[in-house]
Amino acid sequence: MPLMTSWVASANTAGNPFPLNNLPYGVFSIGAETPRCGVAIGDMILDVTAAEESGLIALADYALFDMPFWNPLMEEGPAVWAALRARLVALLAEGAAERDTVEPYLAPMAAAQLHMPFAVSEYTDFYAGRHHATNVGTMFRGVENALPPNWLHIPIGYNGRASSVVVSGTEIRRPWGQLKGPNDTQPRFAPCARFDLELEMGAIVGTPSDGPITVQEADDHIFGYVLLNDWSARDIQAWEYQPLGPFQAKATATSISPWIVTKAALEPFRRDTPAREVALLDHLKDCGPMLYDIELEVTMAPEGQPASTIASTNYTEMYYSAAQQLAHHTTSGCPMHAGDLLGSGTISGPTKPERGSLLELSWGGKEPLTLESGETRSFIEDGDTLTLKGAAQGDGYVIGFGDCVGTVLPALETPYER
Template structure:
């Protein structure tokens, strides 16, 4: 296992920081009175990349790559530039660097910033690629003998979501309105969602584009991925239950998807590669992996009622997925669908084999039939107004961790329609 890389930024050398020199995740931040701009997290500080470029400390193939407040321009320069940039950042921030005096004035305390969306999301696709989640949900609705759809063990199932609804961690989420129908009701009704849920996911950010009509291999897809974020695909279960046949989720998923503010790049995660599980059905050649494509990333979810302490409600790991992001991307492009720098792929809900590893309230409370008790003494089946849900994640190394920051959102009451 890779050891901690030491930095002259002292806070980066703690085993408690999510942002050691081994990590160097990418985000967008602003300070009071300043416009948003790209930054790199190191310990409890952020390196201002626009200022570093202007000072001549960082030079990329394209001048002004950090002029705009998102990482898309850097992504579009390609993997060779990504590698060059990471090497230069590591050189500047490493213990003993001759650049320390020039870099120190460009560091901003994380405690003094607001975080923003790290990319302009081009397109958003969400998958249904965790077997434990699919088995749990399928068992609830169809019974254990028909839990998985016939295609599930052969392809990573997905649907196209709304890029316009992807928001950064810390953005409040308004409870959606929608049309629902109770089983005993003759007609549907319209109003606020009553079964609001989360989905604990990882998001893969596509950094390289592909051509329309041109498929890509799993290995090529892996090389196209710029990095990963935590992702919460908020879900209105009652709205979904009425609308999803025959075309799948629509309004039940369109109202919000939250992501963590820091993009953790593939090189930072390289020591934590993990294999997908043994296949129950052999995959077709275009989906077969050339090596480990998942990652060993510990994940947990907390819930805090308004004014109350948070409770850990689930713990699991990204290595529980049945399909990797590279397989999902390869399948997405297999029809000739053009992939674009800035595309976001949601992994699907990440659940493990035990009840405490379930990545949604739908599973944790078994469809609302088994309420859970929070540390405050309150009970929940689904999310109530004022509740704050937070996703946490880190890959645990030898004396260090590779963290993502948190992915959090607080639920606000539904909007009322004008009379």
């Protein structure tokens, strides 16, 4: 598919992440305005809430966009998702008859503040990137036992904390936690010293379910994708995670990019999962290409210094697709809701510069990274800004996500100060 041209000129510019092919969904405000639903087009945002109020967009007998999140549209299901996209294309395409009516509903993106684009119902994080799991497993259990016995048979996941999911730009406070190093005789309560990022994609469930669903149904239920940084306190995790998994190590924050890129926009980029050395059981088998060719990059910028690229990889490195993860999530009958967020798990490629976490990049702190500024890093230091970028390269256009950015603030002097 080539570039679809828009009368919003900036959307047709080479490299602009928001051409008419994309049309991602966000929530924005300008100045002291109430946040409302918006669609990115070039360097502008179409105010969908106002467009619905005026009757320019009318998909249901009731308002879908009068709340500052996209969950009501998600609940409508794929037919209405397609109807909205078709209407947006009609309104914004080159030569659109309604251009003059639409133009007043455009706001400059540069002036907008972006908010959480949806209400996170529940948040699940997976561990489904093979290179990441192999790296981490090698560090902790040795190369012979790197992958747990179940890893090639199910997408391992755990429930995270929806309340801790924040939008890009939110500052991240370094957490306190209970820590005990291998040589310590007693645990202590102290600020995390091994704070890390995890480069992930997040899949957002649109259609609710109440019982097991197939992989194909799961793919149909997914509404869209965001970039996701699952901030991780490695020292808290090391002490707490046996026997029931990560808990406070993953509860400080998870950042997501501000724009939900829809499945429709990603259709041209569908790719198969990698070849499998062990066949999956029927209920988890691939039934079509359900990964996407999305180039991913992480940069780190110490306070007041330029950003260095510390990792570059691709979403196609995942061993399990989001559809397979969602299908597995429902096997026991677990009800899923619109707004459930599924983290892919850390995405790492096969080589060192493709690793999606500092734990892997610095090999547990043993091989510190050197940044462009000459500084070195094993884990995140106070003032560091981490940025995730994602782009699908089309035929003369790019599908972008908007960066997923977070700056790490120093820990509170005492955790109970108010």
